[in-house]
Amino acid sequence: MTARIIPIIMAGGSGTRLWPLSRDSRPKQFISLLGSGLSTFQETLRRVAGATFDRPIVVTSQDFRFVCAEQLQALGIEAEIVLEPERRDSAAAVAVGTLLARRRNEQALCVVLAADHAISNADAFVADCLRAAQAAAAGMIMTLGIRPTAPSTAYGYLSVGSQDLGHGARRLAGFVEKPDVETARRYIEAGHLWNSGNFIFSAERMLTELRSFAPEVLDGATAALDGALRDLDFLRLDADAFARVPKISIDYAVMERTGHAGVVEASFDWSDIGSWDAVHELKEKDGQGNVLEGSVSVIDTTDSLVISDEVLTTVIGLSDVIVVSTRDAVLVADKSAAPKVKELVAQLTRDGHAEATAHLRIYRPWGWYQRIDIGPRFQVKHICVKPGGLLSLQRHHHRAEHWVVVHGTAEVTIDDKVSLFHENEAAYLPIGCTHRLRNPGKIDLKIIEIQVGSYTGEDDIVRIEDVYARS
Amino acid sequence: MTARIIPIIMAGGSGTRLWPLSRDSRPKQFISLLGSGLSTFQETLRRVAGATFDRPIVVTSQDFRFVCAEQLQALGIEAEIVLEPERRDSAAAVAVGTLLARRRNEQALCVVLAADHAISNADAFVADCLRAAQAAAAGMIMTLGIRPTAPSTAYGYLSVGSQDLGHGARRLAGFVEKPDVETARRYIEAGHLWNSGNFIFSAERMLTELRSFAPEVLDGATAALDGALRDLDFLRLDADAFARVPKISIDYAVMERTGHAGVVEASFDWSDIGSWDAVHELKEKDGQGNVLEGSVSVIDTTDSLVISDEVLTTVIGLSDVIVVSTRDAVLVADKSAAPKVKELVAQLTRDGHAEATAHLRIYRPWGWYQRIDIGPRFQVKHICVKPGGLLSLQRHHHRAEHWVVVHGTAEVTIDDKVSLFHENEAAYLPIGCTHRLRNPGKIDLKIIEIQVGSYTGEDDIVRIEDVYARS
Known part of the structure; x- marks a missing residue:
């Protein structure tokens, strides 16, 4: 086998x-959670950066296109980004990725990877992929199974x-749903493995199975690709066609139905980092079983995860708790209730809390901004523009702006005039300019x-021209 | 009895x-904790504002002089403020207060009140004071005893x-120390009352007992008053003399030794709001036993106190916890561990956390300021100046400042020039001006x-002139 495996990275x-x-505006696959300084998306990219693999296909939401491109660029890795x-x-994402892979190579072998999982050993992962690829080349859709460490x-x-x-691969006897604890215990006794959600297959086999078991998914994905537009470096799927693709997981659509499923038992440790208790599990703990990160101080506290990104955060007399503190939101939870965070976010969204989905720091293709103060008739922001970054040419109807440069140099255009402003210089932008x-x-x-x-909302902006195609 | 009782309010x-x-920079007696919009210091002032009482003497720290004066002014109440x-x-504070009361009236009756206690019924408090005053006029030092509701x-x-x-007052058989739970149970069976820390006595009796049992306290307090200086509206005790006063509580110095102690059982509910569990106890709870204040959202949480002054704060799956979240510090504690907050603050102080003692919002006689952002070579503050407020005439060696008015009108003096700046106008203050x-x-x-x-620390300030006597 000489052709390289095409990674399809699910990052949406x-x-x-x-x-x-992790919030909608920058979800967990794009944040550095595990102390490496890299996001799990970047760790995933690195895992498939070797000679075994071809240029990856990244399938993500259009909302994440800039963070995605930025994190690829930071690693010096090129990818095909599908929005x-x-x-x-x-199922839709796998179908799109597989169709693109086949365009590249009729005989393509693909590996589907989640961008938000932790894997202990990248070399072992590659070796397992290669073992699975043997069976995949022979027409099997291979899974990587994880030996359970607990009845999850x-x-x-x-x-x-x-x-x-062959090569340690076995045919799969069946996919089984998330069980209750008792059933999970029996599964473990029976030698069942966890489904890690990584798949290795030939494009041809996957498309055949999609055609058999989920033709609407395949047709929709094909139409979405046929109508796709190039936008800067991104491939933007046709929205109307894509909206018609059934919402179904690849497990339901194909894996539970195909007669061609196989499994290789993984030789690496794995976590889907599915909730905060998993983060506690993954990280190195101190003598009290605590993971303490950032400006944190505790007394009589054990087996807990306490993370602060800025605000001094303290815990007294508690065990098995999760405390995550950010500048605009704090979570305190019993460790066993960690999966309920999803329910909490839904509750916060229903109640109209912007913090449920939006980070305080808003990333843009040119850099980021963050509100630092707000009151009646005023708002203060910290704006960071990367070298070369260019904001849209814009106008506001209801607010004037004062810009004070505190670091670097700004080129400011006001109506027809272009001027440079250096550290400790201020520009004034009258209403309507x-x-x-x-x-x-x-x-x-x-x-x-x-x-x-009189109004400082984000929507008081008229974009006249924008290099990032947002006007 | 016609002379009015002189309140001595301990607010230090x-x-x-x-x-x-509550932090050193603005401790609990000056913050609005209980939902009335008033601080317990103000509630205390109001309790003794009726015709039964004379103008109060407030004994407090020099650090609290402006907040003290401001909170008095907000109520329209006048007091003698001793710093x-x-x-x-x-013991030192009681001695100073009593000496001042006797200056006002040789036969003065005094009531000593803590500024940080909660009392359910002000009228009942006044009635109890009047009952106690009868015995006090006859030479007794009267306490107000609280019927215990739990073996505290x-x-x-x-x-x-x-x-x-007479009048329901009884002689006191003894003062007893904070007991363990078992002893507390026996005390309650024996009919003991809680010591509320309020005392009613004649100035003459208290000074006699101080002379007998704590002469160094009395001598030191006398010398500190003799050397005291008027400073604006404050009486500032002589620092050297006051530093020599022994550090001892009035309980140890006098109450445990005097043969003239009596008690009136209080007819009001009382709390010293000694820790966060007491705050939970005092406040009205919802159907789950929770007290939730500010931007707070919970799931599966019971019997807990969750307070946020700004940041969205969430709790899942916990019972009997205290969560207090401010813009720069978060406390999470098991309710039973609430008294350990004191230990935590000591730990934070040792570790050099400014948040241990200083609030983010710094109060000044002219208003307040609050840091909203900081980075290398810059800092951003929100400054609020009350009508008529005047900052010191000042100069900085290491920083320039940009002022943007977002509300109201500023009169800005730069070197010899005085100008007015209105909303949306900006002033620039070069380094050294x-x-x-x-x-x-x-x-x-x-x-x-x-x-x-190059340096934005608070100490880069040369105060040339200051109406608040700080230069």
């Missing part, structure tokens, strides 16, 4: 179970069949923006 | 057990004697200040 999830660090106009579950009720289980497919901000320098530009006016 | 405590809302240069425990280990107990002093800010208007002045320079 919303990750609400790790709120408040989903909305979430349609995993959060995972699906794989029933390993007796037929040997046409203006634009650019960082012409080699270091980050940081600005404090004070908005004053 | 540090209140670390209610951190992070302690340092904390010397309650946080309070001292009063052993009620058999001798009737002499400048001053005043609010000449009728509404609050709010300014966003952006400091830029």
